[in-house]
Amino acid sequence: MSRFIRLDMSTKKVSIGETPEKYLALGGRALTSQFVLDEVPATSHPLGVKNKLIFAPGLLSGTNAPSSGRLSVGAKSPLTGGIKESNAGGVTSQKLASLGIKAIVVEGKEDKGSYILRVTADNAELIPADDLAGKGTYELTALLKERYSEKAGVICIGPAGEMKMLSAGITNNDSEGNSSRYAGRGGLGAVMGSKGLKAIVVECDKPFDAPVQDKERFKVAAKKFAKILMDHPVTGEGLPKFGTNVLMNIINEAGTLPVRNFSTGRFDGASEVSGEKLAEVAIERGGKATHACHPGCVMRCSNAYPMPDGKVCSPIEYETAWCFGPNLDISDLDVVAKLNYICNDVGLDTIEAGCTLGVLMEAGVLPFGDGEAAIKALEEVGQGTALGRIIAAGSELAGRVYGVTRVPAVKGQGIPAYDPRSCKGNGVTYATTPMGADHTAGYAVTANILKVGGYVDPNKKDGQIELSRNLQVATAAVDATGLCLFVAFAVLDNEEGLPTVVEMLNAQYGLELTIDDVTALGQQILNNEREFNANAGFTKADDRLPEFFYEEELEPHKTKFELKDELDEVLKF
């Protein structure tokens, strides 16, 4: 039986029912976006009683399909005002799926108390936990594991979410108990905070216990898929060796690394904050250059970076190294790690925090390149000062508060680590994805820079619309499976990739899906999301990049972003 848990924070009632027929074949982003469209009024206040927060493991989560442990979280976003799905690795997706839980929905509102939802094999119970209010995610996760079970997975928010800060994320822990696997983007932590829910404890000792209809067939497909991943240079070599931050030198070399709040595309200090350097220092200090964010991941692109103060920051992703490094004119990995750690602990999206600090440096609130000032400012988030709240409100709001015109954000969400002018395929994705600027929604770095899945010149507009469209559709489908998006590197270059994913789904659920069905699923997800956003008041005016990308040339390629009306064609199917 597939279970569907509803928690009403207004009444404090938990109900565990069967999954509605309509949602049985959905998982991950396919489920969260369909559900939000179905049940959240599009114009409702994102921090109000009518918003609903949904947690859903991907379709393949809880099986031994390699790298399939992504947990999707959905709601109306307080940052963008549109629909949001944000997914994370960590252990809880596998645990929830292994418990036969299709989704947990949190509805209603609680303004005063702090609560924990404890999920066990046959129960789900709401427990008052005012003693845990205000705790950072690291301490909180350790406390809850100690209190309930060392093998429990903990989904939680930090003080940022409790204070309903607009770029607060929701985290869950990795196998070592680090609370650092974030559904970071779009402020879903603030939604959880508005409901008075501090954490969900998932007690389940088995990560691979989800029901599989044809186990033998599944095993063959999963093994084949693991080989496909291991055979590709990115998923089999680059990522396992240096993690995502292997991109730092590559993107810098490509001249599309956003430096000093998107002022230029190359950074002298790039190598100092690169994956290569990170691996060197991490190993030297007894950390890990490679690490799996959830059991069963063969790419192991995470890391564990010991900081000078003895604490360990795990992981430092490329986008985080970028936003706290080149974006702020900072080339000190220890500063980057510290900023990253503060975000993880207080419960804040790193990308948004980095974009926002860049905007504040542009405004002259603190100087570019000043790591100490950045650390001091970011520490104010947890203190809830006025400046701390501005930082946690995200780049667009901070830009408005300080009257800044150069604000790298779309639909209220900060633009990540690839300048749209010299990686135009990503620019198309930033502009048009219903999620607000998001590199993962249609990662055109593949064909633009890495020459994976073909090549499209990153500095020219030709081919970018089609590239982004295809990637957005494929990504939406991948986000439904619970597979890590990084499998796409291999899938795009291996014609057996996608059929093998379909084969795993068919073996697990006793279906006979085709590749066309998967494409249709991706399109359906995007259509649902666009329908919600249209109801919320979004128009094509929201599907554009900020003015300065159209006006200012980016060095070294002297490129502007020039796509406008063509953008309206991207998500027409």
Added chain:
Amino acid sequence: MSRFIRLDMSTKKVSIGETPEKYLALGGRALTSQFVLDEVPATSHPLGVKNKLIFAPGLLSGTNAPSSGRLSVGAKSPLTGGIKESNAGGVTSQKLASLGIKAIVVEGKEDKGSYILRVTADNAELIPADDLAGKGTYELTALLKERYSEKAGVICIGPAGEMKMLSAGITNNDSEGNSSRYAGRGGLGAVMGSKGLKAIVVECDKPFDAPVQDKERFKVAAKKFAKILMDHPVTGEGLPKFGTNVLMNIINEAGTLPVRNFSTGRFDGASEVSGEKLAEVAIERGGKATHACHPGCVMRCSNAYPMPDGKVCSPIEYETAWCFGPNLDISDLDVVAKLNYICNDVGLDTIEAGCTLGVLMEAGVLPFGDGEAAIKALEEVGQGTALGRIIAAGSELAGRVYGVTRVPAVKGQGIPAYDPRSCKGNGVTYATTPMGADHTAGYAVTANILKVGGYVDPNKKDGQIELSRNLQVATAAVDATGLCLFVAFAVLDNEEGLPTVVEMLNAQYGLELTIDDVTALGQQILNNEREFNANAGFTKADDRLPEFFYEEELEPHKTKFELKDELDEVLKF
């Protein structure tokens, strides 16, 4: 010859040309909205190089038509993201019109220096004025009058506008030199600040020198219009005696006075901050209970309130007394005056500031009822602190930064002094006017509360759509004439009112307009504004009140706001 001045702040070039044919028959809001639609790209950044700021006297300004000295200011609003027209009394509209100037347009951008535009009978000159940067409007106005001419009119911004704060206004002085007549709403001061223009000095000694084609015909009509105004109980008695703040007790009695951030509709301390009390104290202290904001006004609804520190706050309008009084649970007129004065000096819209302080009190940043705390917080605006910037960013942004769900704003602009639940006609206006929440855009208090122009039950939805529509059309037309909106009280109740306005226009311009032409003008203005907003990305989702007005009952009448889909019919002509 009608002159059209263009000032390009990027090149520092001033050009004085003939008014384009298209704009000859337009003035005030009719001109500013047409111009902004014509020349400002709707999706451009409001503080960027592509936004344009236009100052335009009303069509009747500079004549001796009674109460015709309103100056319209237009641009894309940094507060709402839509088109904005905000108009003010004071002396400069009459002076500009008397100089034969149809409009002054400020375009381009200047990020560093501070400049003054000096306008004389036959010239307009841009003068560097870095020595004036950062000065408050009171000192600045005095200095400029001393420097150029005691009879000069000064249009200027305070530090809030220079710091590009989103609710910064643009002020100009009254006959006594007080820089307190604000085009306050929508952040036009920030647009002026983004262009590096600190002030416009208008040197002209004659307030009534605009060309009139048929002087005798005009004189007869103007005299008749003055009588119509003097004969009406509101414009002839109520306003001249106690000013706009005569409304405090009336709106309180009606049970639609927003108290403690729109939590209830009646306030125990209303009489303490009423117009009656204000008149008593002002006279006692040697101030003025009645005062004309510009020469030739017969209603004289302004006042001059001496504060305990010896300074004079002039005027204290009803909406300001409300937003710093009942809205903050404050019943001390001296506190209200001080808050008002700070706004006038730093250059901030009082209504937005009061709404924002209410939201911050709701968030617990400072306590309701604490006048000292409110003064201290508001003083931070001029200091440019993080909290000061949040306050000056307006109610909606402050609400988002602090995670507040009860935020009284539409299209990013704070809702003024009449609760939409028990003054539903105003609610319809707040929701649908292209300006963002604005009581002046369709002031249904007339028929809802004052029984002027008929009676429509303020607590029922019946008739409100039509009421607001008619008022919005009439208001747009009035805003084109330069007449003070308050003439509407008399015009609505006297069938000779509107024909007399038309007669003045015909006499001045040698036209043969009919009343239907005036209605058509009002509709055209609104259509232009809605077209701009649609291009900027506004949809019907933006034409709604905040959720809490639909969910929470207002005491004492236990009313909610229940109009939704009907709102889409308001501005369909």
